[in-house]
Amino acid sequence: VSGDREREVIDLVERRRRLKPKLKEELVTLSHGAGGKATRVLVEALFLEELGNPTLSSLGDAGVFGERGRRLALSTDSFVVKPLFFPGGNIGDLAVNGTVNDVLMSGARPLGLAASFILEEGFAVAGLRHIAASMGDAARAAGVLVVAGDTKVVERGKADGVYVTTTGIGLVEGGRELSPDRIRPGDAVIVSGTLGDHGTAVMVARGELELEVDLRSDTAALTPLVKRLLEAAGEVRCLRDPTRGGIATVLNEFALQAGVSIVLDEASLPVKPEVVGACEILGIDPLYVANEGKLVAVVGPEGAEAALASLRSHPLGADAAVVGEVRSEPEGLVLLDTAFGGRRVVDMLVGDPLPRIC
């Protein structure tokens, strides 16, 4: 019957999806930087092939390594956001918060940062000072110091103003281990607040769309949220900050790595009406839009309530919500129960609707 044949095709597609990806392109395209499927292929089929080791290959937000019981988390991130200044922040605080958050997501306490600048000849010194001052403010707010740095200048036209790379190091306390491998059916999926604010704000700030929307980037260090969450709920399985590719990409990574299904409830997803509106006009889905001050937590069923309360106890987590549940099947897939009563797949992002968002 047709239902059985369809099922066979679906199974075949799923098996294929789980094969190690092959990099077939001869040239790098913008898709390789979008944080979706093409990025994954580039990372797995090129970088992991050449540089892979058990720490790197776990593909967390930070690599956790160490010796004699002391474990460190190390993370690095480059920022090429356009425009450099946008409502709610600029490339400076974005670069600090982004790396601090990546370190935090491994369960580590951030200890220090390094910052590298690639500057374009002719860039205004006053602008650079503004960026550096924002970095200082963000670092102070996150309780870390910038302890190392580097500066390079390239000829006019060889870069776009300023690119910033930050690297962060943190200490993983005790025997804490946060990993998608620990996700189990029955766990709750929690987000710490509204989705898609950063990507939409930056897109609107470019002025290409002539949309007038009052939206600010959510860029923020998640230090207080992670602290409260880990103290309140013992059953936190893993954390990730859903930047490029949005929560859809993060949850797909979780589902594939843990071999589980994640079912989201559309009605419970916190999204600002302004973001819904702008995304509707742009034809993009807020689930795929970058956040810079939000986390996704998977928490054991017993801990879900305490986790939610702990997040909501801080202003950064005021809109936290349980948005979905982990199930055993269909393995490796993220599904969405639509507010309308239907159900659909939420796959990884293909292509790049919003280049250079961070």
Add this chain to the structure above:
Amino acid sequence: VKFVDEYRSGELARRVIGQIEALLDPGRTYKIMEVCGGHTHTIYKHGIEHVLPPAVDLIHGPGCPVCVIPMGRVDDAIAIAERPEVIFTTFGDMMRVPGGGGSLLDAKARGADVRMVYSPLDALKIAREHPEREVVFFAIGFETTAPSTALTLLRARQEGIGNFFVFCNHVTIIPAVRAILDSPDLRLDGFVGPGHVSTVIGCRPYEFIARDHRKPLVVAGFEPLDVLQAVLMILRQLAEGRSEVENQYTRVVRDAGNPRALEVLAETMELRTTFEWRGLGFISQSALKLRSDFADWDAELQYAVPGVRVADPKACQCGEVLKGVIKPWECKVFGTACTPERPIGTCMVSSEGACAAYYNYGRFARPREAAAT
């Protein structure tokens, strides 16, 4: 975007589904084609197939602007884009469509200046800002998007912008529907008519479908409840033995369409004798080209392009998918050789393409009882 939620209400949906169920003849199946890719997208994005009774089978039609562009035209676009003096502007989806020698995205990586725009007016703005370059807009789409191309041409002429050109690939919906009705492969019970196209052309051009082919057609909006209600209206016509053109999308669509839009279209564009559609072949009088008054803005006259017909890859069954003869998953290469990240066919590229919609949204096993048809 206020007032969206009420068109997505699960409670109202259940009520409409109850009414749909009451109209079904036991043992009969109903094949209803949604002509427009926007509806295909809505159907998958909201999981409408999962709430409809299994006896109602939605067949996805040809109305996806990206999907119907043949490979040869993509090669022509790339040939223009690779000229050093050209800034080539296009809607995002079109960048990933493969031609005979790669996509526009590949051409961009090789050095072509290809830029994504949201409207032809954005392209005109780039032309204004770069008088030293030639800016070409890759115009695609049905009667929905053609008027905005037409308005842009009028503005270019009015402002005397000489470095802006339109590579016109606008197509018209009626010949494609006619081709499907004349195709022997398919037996359809009714049509969900395109909503946005109808805001321009109105409802009257569909009358031959009801009159000559005795099939109901209901023009519908793009929210999930719009689609459900259109299905209900079609089933009601079938139950009552009627075949009429009805308008579910009255909040937007007028019977006579949009006279001003039709006027600017007629002023700037005219029908081509024939045009190749991907998978459907050449269809006479099915596409638009610029009128000779606008020759100075016509990229086809400005640049020599290969203009070669490129046969679809053998394994690709986009034509059968576009005609609704097969479901996306029935294509030989669906999800294996042809995926959204590495598409062979256009239907796998656009978010309005049936294959991409099924792959991205619909690709999971339904409960067994619902799947057994």
